[in-house]
Amino acid sequence: MRDPTLFRSAGRQYYGMAVSRRGLALLGGLPLVCALGLLSDARADPTPGMCRVVDIDFTPGGFPATSQDPEIVPQIVAWLERADGAVFDDDHQRVKTMYITNQTGRFGLGNRPGRFDFNSGPNWPYGRRVTVFPVWANRHGLTFPQVVYQNGEDFNLSHPAGDSSPEAHFCRPLMQTESNWDAASCPSAVYTDKGVFGPAATALYPPRIDVIPSLKPQGQDSSSVAEYKKTNPFDAVSQASPRLGAETTVSWPMPFDLPKGEYVVFVEVALERDFNATFSARRYPSPTKEEIPWSEYGVAYRGQPSVVYSVPVTIGSVETVATTDTYAGYGDPGPDPALDGLTPTYFAPAGTLNPPDPVMITSDQPNTGAGRLLLTSKGGQLFRVRVDARPEPDLIAPAAPGAMAVVDTQAGGATLSFIAPGNDGTVGTVAGYDVRYRVGDAPITSADFDTANEAMYTGEVVTAGQLQTLVVANLLPETQYSFAVRAFDNCRNTSSLTTVAFTTAPRKLGEVDACFIATAAYGSLLANDVEMLRRFRDRMLRRSVLGELAVETYYTFGPAVAGLIGESDLLRSTARDALAPLVRWVRAVH
Numbered sequence: 001m002r003d004p005t006l007f008r009s010a011g012r013q014y015y016g017m018a019v020s021r022r023g024l025a026l027l028g029g030l031p032l033v034c035a036l037g038l039l040s041d042a043r044a045d046p047t048p049g050m051c052r053v054v055d056i057d058f059t060p061g062g063f064p065a066t067s068q069d070p071e072i073v074p075q076i077v078a079w080l081e082r083a084d085g086a087v088f089d090d091d092h093q094r095v096k097t098m099y100i101t102n103q104t105g106r107f108g109l110g111n112r113p114g115r116f117d118f119n120s121g122p123n124w125p126y127g128r129r130v131t132v133f134p135v136w137a138n139r140h141g142l143t144f145p146q147v148v149y150q151n152g153e154d155f156n157l158s159h160p161a162g163d164s165s166p167e168a169h170f171c172r173p174l175m176q177t178e179s180n181w182d183a184a185s186c187p188s189a190v191y192t193d194k195g196v197f198g199p200a201a202t203a204l205y206p207p208r209i210d211v212i213p214s215l216k217p218q219g220q221d222s223s224s225v226a227e228y229k230k231t232n233p234f235d236a237v238s239q240a241s242p243r244l245g246a247e248t249t250v251s252w253p254m255p256f257d258l259p260k261g262e263y264v265v266f267v268e269v270a271l272e273r274d275f276n277a278t279f280s281a282r283r284y285p286s287p288t289k290e291e292i293p294w295s296e297y298g299v300a301y302r303g304q305p306s307v308v309y310s311v312p313v314t315i316g317s318v319e320t321v322a323t324t325d326t327y328a329g330y331g332d333p334g335p336d337p338a339l340d341g342l343t344p345t346y347f348a349p350a351g352t353l354n355p356p357d358p359v360m361i362t363s364d365q366p367n368t369g370a371g372r373l374l375l376t377s378k379g380g381q382l383f384r385v386r387v388d389a390r391p392e393p394d395l396i397a398p399a400a401p402g403a404m405a406v407v408d409t410q411a412g413g414a415t416l417s418f419i420a421p422g423n424d425g426t427v428g429t430v431a432g433y434d435v436r437y438r439v440g441d442a443p444i445t446s447a448d449f450d451t452a453n454e455a456m457y458t459g460e461v462v463t464a465g466q467l468q469t470l471v472v473a474n475l476l477p478e479t480q481y482s483f484a485v486r487a488f489d490n491c492r493n494t495s496s497l498t499t500v501a502f503t504t505a506p507r508k509l510g511e512v513d514a515c516f517i518a519t520a521a522y523g524s525l526l527a528n529d530v531e532m533l534r535r536f537r538d539r540m541l542r543r544s545v546l547g548e549l550a551v552e553t554y555y556t557f558g559p560a561v562a563g564l565i566g567e568s569d570l571l572r573s574t575a576r577d578a579l580a581p582l583v584r585w586v587r588a589v590h
Contacts, residue, residue: 050393052254053489054080054098054265054315055384059374061367062244062271070122071181073241075101075109075270077136078250083262083312090257095140097237098252098265104132105238107169107227110205113195114147118157119286119298120272122181125170125192126157128203132270134306134331135208137204138351138526144231145197147207148220155287157294159366164191165220168474169210173297198221206232247376251431253492254389262315265387266330267309274303276362276369304361304369306331309385319390323383327370328359329353339482396424397493401433401468401485403502411477411505415469417499418483422464423489429463430487434494435487437483441501444484449497452484475504 020488056078065074076098087094103109109129118127128147130137148154150163158174171186180187194211213225229235242248275281279298287296310328314320332352354360362369373384402419409415422428436452438444444452459470475481480503487495 004567010292018032027556033296050391051489052256052258052315053390053392054252054254054313055390056099056250056265056267057247057376058250058267059247060242060244060269061374063367064244067180067182068176068182070184071244072271072273073244075104075132075241076267077101077104077133078252078265078267079136079140081139081264081266083264085157089259090255093141095136097136097140097181097234098256099250100234100238101241102238103241104205106209106231106236108206108208109148110137110505111144111203111207112319113146113147113154113193115154115287115292116306117287117302119173119290119295120301121171121174121176121298123171123186124173125167125190126173126398128205128279130203130205131302131305132205133268133306135306135351135353136266136268140204142233143202144200144205144206145224146203146398147195147224147228148198148201149193150196155291155292157297159193162216163193163209163220164215165194166190167192169208171445173294175297176299186274188415189246191220194221194225197224197227197371201548208232209235244376251490253490254315258315261314262552263313263315265311265313265385266328267311267373267385268306269309270306270331271368271372272301272303273299274368274372278360279304294425304330307361307370307372309373311385311387313387315389315390317391319388321388323381323386323388325383327356327363327384329355329360330357344411346437373488392490392494394424394489394491398423398430398487398489398495399425399464400496401487401498404483404498406500406502407469409502409505413471413473413475415471416483416500417467417469418485420462420464420466420468421487421495426464430461430495432461432488433459433468433470433474434486434488435483436485437472437475437481439479439481441480441482442449443482443499443501444497446497449484449486477504478506479504 009384018470023403058076060074060076062074063069063554065071077097080098081094082088085094110132110141111128112126112454114126114128116128116130118124120127121322140373149156149159151160151547153159167190169514170190172188172190174181174187178187194208194213207228208227211221211225213219213221215223215226216219237252239250279302284300286298286300287295295495307327307330309324309326311322311324313322331354343407356363356370362371366374367370375382375384376386399421401421402417404418407417421430423430434449435455435457436449438446438452439457455472456474457470457472459468469484472483482499482501484499486497
């Protein structure tokens with residue numbers, strides 16, 4: 001899934017800060033209009049038609065997809081600190097987070113149910129990854145309630161059916177031997193436990209904010225899920241992971257009252273399964289079957305720790321550019337393998353930025369260790385991180401997107417197209433688009449645009465006058481929607497709206513995992529009763545002619561029935577009740 005603000009221009013990727021998608025008043029409570037201003041003696045005085053921008057340039061490395069494994073992309077966070085270590089006056093924090101990849105900032109990678117040392121795999125859904133950004137996490141000065149499984153069993157990959165709700169982002173846990181291990185999408189419909197705030201523990205990472213809760217007693221989610229979005233302050237700066245090897249620019253509009261002076265931009269980069277001689281699957285092994293059920297699912301992920309780059313920069317009334325081609329140090333190296341793994345302990349105090357060490361961090365190879373950000377050349381200068389802080393004049397807002405057409409509809413999404421506006425009226429290239437939707441045919445207006453649902457989409461932004469295509473996902477089948485799109489530029493000037501209404505296509509009966517009906521009824525292939533039924537099928541039914549005939553009949557009609565059951569909470573509950581006598585009998589003979 002790519003972030004809405006991702007686009008490419010002249011072979012580069014650009015990420016505009018997502019505040020433009022959330023409403024212009026979200027960054028630190030400050031009213032972000034184009035008049036962000038030039039700097040005076042101490043602070044920026046608003047000047048019409050002027051904003052101030054920090055661009056961070058880098059090229060991410062990682063592990064491309066192979067015939068055995070999916071692509072592994074880095075997680076990245078960038079933040080600003082004052083060079084003297086003082087707090088910012090407006091929020092009394094040491095850190096202003098400028099950019100964070102979606103998996104951690106939006107989908108709760110660091111604060112979700114399950115042990116931190118669970119295995120990993122394609123779109124893995126469980127395990128709070130407390131080692132992803134340890135330096136940033138311990139410097140931002142915030143704490144959050146810790147998310148745990150609703151039944152409190154944080155050592156188990158499985159979860160009760162009543163705690164399982166439809167999942168729009170993650171996949172179910174997979175074994176490396178499964179055919180879908182190297183696929184880019186989930187093999188079937190997925191249900192996960194979205195968790196609940198624990199009774200006492202706190203976390204340094206935010207929970208996920210993408211879930212529309214289905215609350216109990218009618219649904220499966222806890223009341224905490226409705227609070228997740230309220231506790232996460234990083235929605236405005238969360239963006240998609242950049243493509244491997246693509247020159248990327250992260251653009252952050254500075255608050256208008258940010259004082260001039262000396263600052264440091266930090267970029268912390270984490271990459272799972274980035275093994276070397278010091279950090280290997282052997283030294284940091286996966287939990288065993290004695291420690292957790294379902295240990296055969298996934299693979300060990302804990303390789304080299306996070307790597308941090310730092311760039312001192314002067315923010316003033318003129319443009320300044322600074323670069324670095326080396327890493328500043330590495331984060332805490334991860335859990336001590338001598339311990340039981342339930343609580344991570346580190347070789348250094350939490351949040352320590354350890355100095356460069358060639359034994360700990362591979363430093364002479366691209367895509368790994370210190371080479372997670374690749375050397376890039378610009379203007380004859382090599383760098384891994386480049387920071388450009390500058391005032392930017394912008395007197396003209398983008399024109400409105402052209403009349404919008406629905407090119408194609410699917411059961412869970414649609415493809416929209418329109419003639420692209422320009423950065424200045426009908427000239428240039430906009431920074432991105434803000435896309436909102438509402439169920440029903442009532443058109444979205446400028447008065448209620450910010451209260452409508454944000455639509456995740458994919459699409460590369462094109463220059464003015466060209467045909468712009470956006471693909472939206474995670475919609476319901478056979479449902480009427482009203483969509484609205486507006487463009488924004490680097491100074492966060494926004495266009496007027498363009499709207500369209502349409503109805504999605506009917507649901508398609510697709511392939512569902514083995515044990516179709518039971519999986520749909522219980523919501524997870526790993527639900528304990530589903531696993532028991534699968535073993536009964538394989539060990540007993542397939543040993544007789546009648547049993548094999550029953551299995552083949554089930555495989556003929558099961559997917560169609562499961563497709564209906566999986567989309568209805570009522571039918572899922574009814575199916576579980578219907579399966580209950582069989583489950584009790586299998587338990588008795590198993």
